[in-house]
Amino acid sequence: MAQLYLIPVTLGESDLQTVIPDNHRNIILSISHFIVENVRTARRFLKKVDKNIDIDSLHFYELNKHTDQNRISSYLQPIKADQAVGIMSEAGCPGVADPGAEVVRIAHQKGIQVVPMVGPSSILLAMMASGMNGQNFAFNGYLPIKKGEKGKQIKLLENRIYSENQSQLFIEAPYRNLQLLDDLLNNCQPHTKLCIACDLTLETEFIKTKSISEWRKSKPAIQKRPAIFILGK
Template sequence: MANLYLIPLTLGESELNTVIPDHHREIIHSISHFVVESIRTARRFLKKMDQAIDIDSLHFYELNKHTDKNQLHAYLDPIKTGLHVGVMSEAGCPGVADPGAEVVRIAHEKGIRVIPLVGPSSILLAMMASGMNGQNFAFNGYLPIKKDEKAKQIGLLEKRIYTENQSQLFIEAPYRNLQLLDDLLANCQPHTKLCIACDITLDTEFIKTKSIAEWKKQKPDIQKRPAIFVLGR
């Protein structure tokens, strides 16, 4: 019986053996069809996993914001013929803050076994390292771009920290990191805690938790670096 495998990628140019188990190579060698967010990224990752892999013999189906959703069912057709299918995100774990979740949903509807493989998740790693409540937390994706809407959303998220004791995680496009940080410093209470986690698993990794008041004294250099932000108490 063929399966749908969820294959994590590195979060950047980190060494594979530090974040990806060796056992994944054996599984990847059994897969010839991949649903991926970026074909270029997927090909690079697979070649890094094994230089001897015959990339040109593999089949890639792109799944991103430009994909026609009517095609998704067909992406799983190889499983009908006994061929495994793999799902890969642009970085980290597929299906988490990632369009691959749509294919996973269809697989469950079709009764296909879904097998998630171990690998790095920036969301969980940031939560682990934040020192904030990991029993109750929410990932909110991107905050609104418009300044007034963003300020309102920050206020709502901060309120949930204190009314529900729920840590709040979110991300931003790397080139807007400093703008988001400025908005957080302007709209959050001085004693609210903020964890900034950049370049997770890379040599340049930066993870610090401080109060809003402390961050105001010295802002970190996080512009154009992949980051997770965590608000808590």
């Protein structure tokens, strides 16, 4: 039986060769059916893999918040005909802070072999570079949008740093980065550490870990840049 491949995508316009192993190219080019978060992004990535690829011969199935959950199982139909299927999110690794987990769950139920492929994960790259506890950490996704609720959540996460020795990771929509940074600076203790990791794997990559009191003296230019935030000690 054919396999379900989890295909990592570059984190922006980084050079493919620097973040994705060469042997992935042949696997990707052997696949005709792709479950994708965004068709346009997926087509652009595949052109990056091989500029001569025949995009119009490929089949794309969208998987995002608008997808009818009852249709997801049908996306795996090509595997019954011994045709491999690949999953791609807009950037990074599918199923990790991005769509894909539901398809993988169904694949396991159907006895389909799932093959995760090596590639860039902003969560792991940021954690590696933070200098914080990588033995015990939690990814929390997006924090609440409402200011009061967000403040409570930040204080809860900060408490876990000290009570459980657990680093806390989260993200924000890039255009709200400075808003989130202000909320962190206003709600966290001065000695708590904050790592900000932006534009990972790109030429403009920025990774710094400082105490909250140090960040209060000088805010970085992170607005509208994809970022991971990590609180630790």
